Amino acid sequence: MPLARRYAALLLVAPLVLAGCAGGADEASAPPSDAPPCPTSPVEVVVSVDQWGDIVSELGGACANVTTLLASSSVDPHDYEPSPADAAKFEGAQLVVVNGGHYDEWAAKLAAGSAPNAPVIDAVAIGDPGHEEHEGHDEEGHEHDEGNPHVWYRPATVTAVADAVTAELTTLSPSARDYFAQRRAAFGEDLKPYQDSIAKIRASATGKTYAATESVFDDMAAAVGLQNKTPAGYQAAARNESDPSPADLDALLGLLRDKGVDVLIFNSQTQGSVPDQIRSAAESAGVPVVEVTETVAxxxxxxxxxxxxxxTSLAKALGVPA
Structure with missing residues (x-):
């Protein structure tokens, strides 16, 4: 089984969830408990994945009815096969939020067919406006492929998406302008512990090194100043959702056995013998293992x-303040 074939074990133990719910794990988010009543009719919003669904719900409060199509760690967004019922959830949507970057193309296609007039916020495009221009092109022998789509781990993109969502909600419901401005300000306050943690780790850990089983956390690792020492061949295999060659796997295992990095970033939603070998090598060598997840835990x-x-787990593993 390829390394990047995520959530395999969860999918095997939860067939009734996937088969019995047309949307896989869709969820109509309730407004945050601290959200005041809405002064007007709420905006209908559909979000592809829960990494962004939670943020949109916070920003919209009671003035947005938010439906998140995939709100479960048991479903892999890369390979999700939508149903006609999923398409129906887009009908009547006034705003659509997707991750983009080929991560959830199915959602963009459903939106185009079922909600053609709704504005679409694409997180990858917002975080990297030149992404589509250089996608698939070579530069000095390096193939960009589709880049790293896990942009919810990019702090600047989180802020940019929050601003874009607030702007679109305000355009769609001008009478709730002040309400959305208050929700954006509240979200900014809620982000302060997150931003403070990033700043504190960066102040103490810049230059420390890591290896990773997948690229999911790479943008955040860069944000806190870590250097990626994962062998290039292994990284390429993981990015392409294929098994690494024996040589590429040995290179990563050897790096860990030699304690060539300060931490191993481990996607705990990945199942299989390859990640198990990698984790075992790190633990045997005394390299701290930091578990992360692709979807909201x-x-x-x-x-x-x-x-x-x-x-906080990363800071503890690195021995720096969080």
Whole structure:
């Protein structure tokens, strides 16, 4: 099984969830408990994945009815096969929010067919406006492919998406302008522990090194100043959702056995013998293992809490303040 074939074990143990719910794990988000009543009719919003669904719900409060199509860690967004019922959820949508970057193309296609007049916020495009221009082109022998789509781990993109969502909600419901401005300000306050954690780790850990089983956390690792020492061949295999060659795997295992990095970033939603070997090599050598997840961890109160929990674990592993 390829390394990047995520959530395999969860999918096997939860067939009734996937088969019995047309949207896989769709969720109509309730307004945050601190959200005041809406002074007007709420905006109908559809979001592809929960990494952004939680943020949109916070920003919209009671003035947005937010439906998140995939709100479960048991479903892999890369390979999700939407149903006609999923398309129906887009009907009547006034705003659509997708991740982009080929991560959830199915959502963009459903929006185009079922909500052609709704504005679409694409997180990848917002975070990297030149992404589509250089996508698939070579530059000095390096193929950009589709880049790293896990942009919810890019702090600047989180802020840019929040601003874009607030702007679109305000355009769609001008009478709730002040309400949305207050929600954006509240979200900014909620982000402060997240931003403080990033700044504190960066102040103490810049130059420390890591290896990773996947690229999911790479943008955040860069934001806190870590250097990626994952062998290039292994990185390419993981990015292409294929098994690494024996030589590429040996290169990563050897790096860990020699304690050539300060931490191993481990996507705990990946199942299989390859990640198990990698984790075992790190633990045997005494390299701290920091678990991260691609989707919002079950039971987490908010996007910010999810991120801060992981940053706290990273700081502890690096031996720096969080």
């Amino acid at each position: 079950p039971g987490t109160d908010s996007f910010e809490a999810w991120q801060v929990d992981q940053l």
